[in-house]
Amino acid sequence: MNYSRKTRPTVKECVDGILNGDRVLLSRAITLIESQLSEDNQLARQIIEKIMPHTGNSIRIGITGVPGVGKSTFIESFGSFLVEHGHKLAVLAIDPSSKKSGGSILGDKTRMDTLSKSNNAFIRPSSAGASLGGVANKTRETLLLCEAAGYDVIIIETVGVGQSEIAVHDMVDFFLLLMLAGAGDELQGIKKGIMEMADGIAITKADGDNIPVAKKAKATYQNALHLFPLAESGWTAKVVTCSALENKGVNDIWQIINDYQQVVKKNGYWQEKRSQQNLSWMYASIDHYLKTRFFDHQTIKRELQEIIGQVKNGDILPLKAANELIRIFEGNAGKA
Amino acid sequence: MNYSRKTRPTVKECVDGILNGDRVLLSRAITLIESQLSEDNQLARQIIEKIMPHTGNSIRIGITGVPGVGKSTFIESFGSFLVEHGHKLAVLAIDPSSKKSGGSILGDKTRMDTLSKSNNAFIRPSSAGASLGGVANKTRETLLLCEAAGYDVIIIETVGVGQSEIAVHDMVDFFLLLMLAGAGDELQGIKKGIMEMADGIAITKADGDNIPVAKKAKATYQNALHLFPLAESGWTAKVVTCSALENKGVNDIWQIINDYQQVVKKNGYWQEKRSQQNLSWMYASIDHYLKTRFFDHQTIKRELQEIIGQVKNGDILPLKAANELIRIFEGNAGKA
Numbered sequence: 001m002n003y004s005r006k007t008r009p010t011v012k013e014c015v016d017g018i019l020n021g022d023r024v025l026l027s028r029a030i031t032l033i034e035s036q037l038s039e040d041n042q043l044a045r046q047i048i049e050k051i052m053p054h055t056g057n058s059i060r061i062g063i064t065g066v067p068g069v070g071k072s073t074f075i076e077s078f079g080s081f082l083v084e085h086g087h088k089l090a091v092l093a094i095d096p097s098s099k100k101s102g103g104s105i106l107g108d109k110t111r112m113d114t115l116s117k118s119n120n121a122f123i124r125p126s127s128a129g130a131s132l133g134g135v136a137n138k139t140r141e142t143l144l145l146c147e148a149a150g151y152d153v154i155i156i157e158t159v160g161v162g163q164s165e166i167a168v169h170d171m172v173d174f175f176l177l178l179m180l181a182g183a184g185d186e187l188q189g190i191k192k193g194i195m196e197m198a199d200g201i202a203i204t205k206a207d208g209d210n211i212p213v214a215k216k217a218k219a220t221y222q223n224a225l226h227l228f229p230l231a232e233s234g235w236t237a238k239v240v241t242c243s244a245l246e247n248k249g250v251n252d253i254w255q256i257i258n259d260y261q262q263v264v265k266k267n268g269y270w271q272e273k274r275s276q277q278n279l280s281w282m283y284a285s286i287d288h289y290l291k292t293r294f295f296d297h298q299t300i301k302r303e304l305q306e307i308i309g310q311v312k313n314g315d316i317l318p319l320k321a322a323n324e325l326i327r328i329f330e331g332n333a334g335k336a
Numbered sequence: 337m338n339y340s341r342k343t344r345p346t347v348k349e350c351v352d353g354i355l356n357g358d359r360v361l362l363s364r365a366i367t368l369i370e371s372q373l374s375e376d377n378q379l380a381r382q383i384i385e386k387i388m389p390h391t392g393n394s395i396r397i398g399i400t401g402v403p404g405v406g407k408s409t410f411i412e413s414f415g416s417f418l419v420e421h422g423h424k425l426a427v428l429a430i431d432p433s434s435k436k437s438g439g440s441i442l443g444d445k446t447r448m449d450t451l452s453k454s455n456n457a458f459i460r461p462s463s464a465g466a467s468l469g470g471v472a473n474k475t476r477e478t479l480l481l482c483e484a485a486g487y488d489v490i491i492i493e494t495v496g497v498g499q500s501e502i503a504v505h506d507m508v509d510f511f512l513l514l515m516l517a518g519a520g521d522e523l524q525g526i527k528k529g530i531m532e533m534a535d536g537i538a539i540t541k542a543d544g545d546n547i548p549v550a551k552k553a554k555a556t557y558q559n560a561l562h563l564f565p566l567a568e569s570g571w572t573a574k575v576v577t578c579s580a581l582e583n584k585g586v587n588d589i590w591q592i593i594n595d596y597q598q599v600v601k602k603n604g605y606w607q608e609k610r611s612q613q614n615l616s617w618m619y620a621s622i623d624h625y626l627k628t629r630f631f632d633h634q635t636i637k638r639e640l641q642e643i644i645g646q647v648k649n650g651d652i653l654p655l656k657a658a659n660e661l662i663r664i665f666e667g668n669a670g671k672a
Contacts, residue, residue: 045655052653141655275648282647285658290626311618312611317388319381319477322621 008032011043015050021150023122030124033141048141051148056274058147059261062168064158064194065178070204070244071157074178076112077244078253082153083120085254090122090146091115093157094132094139094164122151133288136167140281143171169197170280173270174257177201181210181217181241195224198237200256202249206241214241233269235260299328344368347379351386354485359458362485366460369477384477387484392610394483395597398504400494400530401514406540406580407493410514412448413580414589418489419456421590426458426482427451429493430468430475430500458487472503473624476617479507505533506616509606510593513537517546517553517577531560534573536592538585542577550577569605571596635664 009017009028017025032044065071079089091112115121124142143154156172158164169175177198195201201221206214221239230236238256242249264270294300307325310316316324345353345364353361368380401407411427418425427448451457460478479490492508494500505511513534531537537557542550557575566572574592578585600606630636643661646652652660 045659049653049656275650278647278650278654279644281654282643282657282661285655286630286661287627289658289662290630291623294622294626307618308615311614314611314614317385318614318617319384319621321618322625323381325618325622326625 008040008043011046011050014043014047018047018051018145018149019054023149026122026145026149027124029145030142033138033145044141048144051145054148055144056147058152058154059174059257060143060154060156060172061257062156062158062165062172062175063178064165064168064175065204066180069178069180071178072112073244074202074204074242075155075157076115077242077247078250079112079115079121079155080118081247081250081254083115083118087153088120088122088151089115089153089155090124090143090149090151091155091157092124092139092142092146094135094168122146122149132164132167133284133291136164136171137281137284137288140171165194165197170277173264173273174199174260176253176257178204179217179221180204181206181214195221199233199235199260200237200253201225201239202253203239203241205243205245206249207243207246211241217241233260233264233273234267235263235269294329297329300325303328344376344379347382347386350379350383354383354387354481355390357486359485362458362481363460365481366478369474369481380477384480387481390484391480392483394488394490395510395593396479396490396492396508397593398492398494398501398508398511399514400501400504400511401540402516405514405516407514408448409580410538410540410578411491411493412451413578413583414586415448415451415457415491416454417583417586417590419451419454423489424456424458424487425451425489425491426460426479426485426487427491427493428460428475428478428482430471430504458482458485468500468503470624470628472500472507473617473620476507501530501533506613509600509609510535510596512589512593514540515553515557516540517542517550531557535567535569535571535596536573536589537561537575538589539575539577541579541581542585543579543582547577553577569596569600569609570603571599571605630661630665633665636661639664 009025014025014029014032018029029044029047032040032047035041035044063071063075075091079091082089112123116123139156143156146154154172156168158168165175175197177194177200179201181203203214203217203221218239218241225237225239238259240249240252240256242253244250261270264273295304303325307316307321311318311321345361350361350365350368354365365380365383368376368383371377371380399407399411415425415427448459452459475492479492482490490508492504494504501511511533513530513536515537517539539550539553539557554575554577561573561575574595576585576588576592578589580586597606600609631640639661643652643657647654647657
């Protein structure tokens with residue numbers, strides 16, 4: 001949705017709209033978050049501060065898996081199940097690599113045909129951004145707006161590229177890893193580090209001829225998970241098979257997520273994790289601010305490319321180059 | 337070595353000493369790098385700038401592996417082999433977790449009994465530091481001093497904890513992963529992400545009854561490595577077995593490292609990688625400077641603990657906390 005600056009909604013309009021579950025105003029507020037204009041971001045921050053008391057009441061689910069694992073199809077199937085059972089679902093995405101991959105992640109809403117037509121599902125494609133830190137911060141803020149708008153299940157999708165999973169893991173309650181049976185098996189693209197972060201693993205495409213390999217994969221992963229030390233959460237990751245094609249297994253996954261919630265709410269880990277995530281968020285915001293302030297500095301911008309070239313060619317020492325840029329920055333800090 | 341500020345060596349003394357291979361002055365200069373006093377760090381930077389033209393002529397080897405894999409014993413055996421063959425070896429360490437582990441890494445030089453007595457080996461325990469970024473920068477600088485002092489092989493040791501391997505990988509030419517045969521096999525503590533970074537894998541403790549399992553592990557890892565896409569270096573990681581006890585296999589590893597050098601120097605990857613590492617170093621220096629400047633700011637220091645408590649308790653929103661700290665920082669930036 002495009003709108004000129006004249007029709008930019010006020011903070012109050014956005015806040016009231018979001019709290020009433022108005023999807024158009026929710027979208028507009030998210031656009032303010034994603035905007036490259038700092039005045040838009042300022043408005044967004046005011047909105048977020050106002051809606052904060054109404055956030056925190058969803059289950060936040062991170063979903064990852066290598067390209068080809070069937071993430072969209074899975075989310076379509078899982079999401080439809082949730083909506084049918086009376087939930088309001090928001091689907092967001094983090095994809096720092098979208099420039100490379102052509103923005104395939106959620107880029108095409110039609111891949112989630114049923115969901116995108118539901119009044120109880122809100123699908124928002126990945127926000128663009130140069131740095132993962134920046135994109136992650138924007139997704140965190142978007143998540144809060146969705147919670148305030150009454151969405152009680154938030155899915156954050158990411159691609160299997162390493163750093164973005166860590167960012168997502170850092171903002172969700174439950175981390176679900178989708179895996180393919182057969183395709184190179186344990187050694188397929190997924191890094192073991194990602195597996196260690198998973199609270200649940202779903203073997204996708206467990207239908208037809210695929211059922212035996214899927215069952216075998218389930219057993220293999222279950223064994224593998226038992227070799228890991230017990231997680232801080234006191235929860236051992238569960239493995240299920242599922243088929244989006246035949247609409248099987250999504251209920252099991254929802255059951256597991258509910259079991260997980262029960263365990264960690266009882267042992268205090270739920271609250272502890274959210275506290276830690278808040279702290280991470282604070283540090284991430286500061287970090288993002290410091291880097292933006294430095295690298296968006298006009299003189300730095302002007303000098304950086306040349307200095308990068310000199311460093312790569314060995315014409316200037318990295319430490320000296322850093323000091324040079326810092327000197328420029330400090331000398332001009334007030335005049336940015 | 338302790339010395340009072342009165343006897344702190346001059347930049348010229350350090351530079352001349354280092355270029356003459358004086359171990360005492362090399363140690364003193366490293367102490368300036370590791371110092372918490374910024375005036376010491378300033379001196380260190382001047383020294384580094386002066387010695388830079390004399391750096392870059394070593395092979396930089398990163399070595400990692402889970403605790404218990406026998407890293408010290410391996411380095412003792414491998415290092416003694418190198419010294420016997422006319423090399424000058426420096427052994428450094430990155431251990432951001434040393435506060436937790438009690439500084440076991442290289443903390444006890446006597447674990448490398450033979451090496452530590454050799455005139456041609458220089459062993460420097462891990463520098464302390466709160467952040468991995470800070471520790472890594474200090475290790476980079478130390479590495480350069482060692483090169484200027486004539487050490488032609490530099491080993492940087494790290495523990496198998498994830499982030500520190502990435503930091504080390506980012507500053508070495510060759511990354512060697514030590515693995516134990518048998519102990520949980522493919523799924524032992526080592527993350528697959530680390531395996532993907534390895535240019536060579538050495539199965540340790542391949543002696544006595546262990547020989548069959550070690551050979552089997554070698555075959556398994558070799559197969560696993562073939563499933564990875566070809567590395568940018570054009571080099572496929574090699575796997576060997578070795579025994580520090582029986583002094584076997586270290587020559588094979590040295591041969592592999594030399595083969596690697598030949599391949600990547602020919603195809604241009606060697607220079608390309610060092611260029612990239614220089615750029616990473618520049619960014620890491622800027623990042624470290626920005627964070628240090630912020631979190632060492634007196635008012636921030638005074639307020640931070642209380643704000644952390646408030647964020648964890650949910651009394652203040654993370655974004656607001658970040659903005660609050662930023663406001664304090666900006667309001668006082670000139671008066672730090």
